[in-house]
Amino acid sequence: MHYGRVTPPAALPSRSDPPDAVRDWLAGAHASPEQVRREWARCGLALLPLGSRFDAVRIPGDLVHAAVGSLAASDALDGPVIHDVRTLGPTYWALVPHQDDWPGDTETPLLSHGTYLGVPDLTVVGPPGSFWVTTPRRRHHLCRAEDVLALIACGRRELRQERMTNAEVLRALAQELPPPDTLSDDHLRGRTCVWCDTQLTAATAYLDFGQLTEPRRWFPRACRPCTDVRADRARTALVEGRQ
Incomplete structure (x- = not known):
């Protein structure tokens, strides 16, 4: 993996766990897993504490879209990704292993201990509201932090190029x-x-x-x-x- 460009994910074992096993693993991040299951059954979304089983990186939608182009976010990150269309504009949340240090910034922060994230039930794979772009295929299936950083760097590079091009086009039109x-x-x-x-x-x-x-x-x-x-x-x- 080279930072600054998105590469195809490395081939991983195709093993997947039954959905209920994955739900148990996700719900286990909460002190009351049964409460999580009740919230999923009632409204399709449950608040899970971060920092124990996984952290979450917030990525603005424009960065993701610029990085992956015509690809889906699921093709750029081999791991669970949540899309939230209700807050902060189009926003993606990449679930990653707990990180002690994160070289991100206020635009792409790492959320960890002391923070809760709205996590949809595994069946929620489309709008409205928060939904899975990619569900975890098995317990402990998370995005690699280096892949997330590479996607962010690529998106920023593409957005800079787009802004430069737009400015050049505007100057050409003025001529x-x-x-x-x-x-x-x-x-x-x-x-x-x-x-x-x-x-x-x-x-x-x-x-x-x-x-x-x-x-x-x-x-x-x-x-x-x-x-x-x-x-x-x-x-x-x-x-x-x-x-």
């Missing part, structure tokens, strides 16, 4: 703005797309360049079709320029 002295008052005030005659509102203006002051004060905005055509062209040019 394509027509001279203000060739435009009508509606174009100059952003009531009409700067590249065509489509009337715009606050809801339909797809790209807003804000207030520009050179060579005069104006407020160019653009419709989505015009923006998409020019943005695609700019991205193609960027890709070709980097090859």
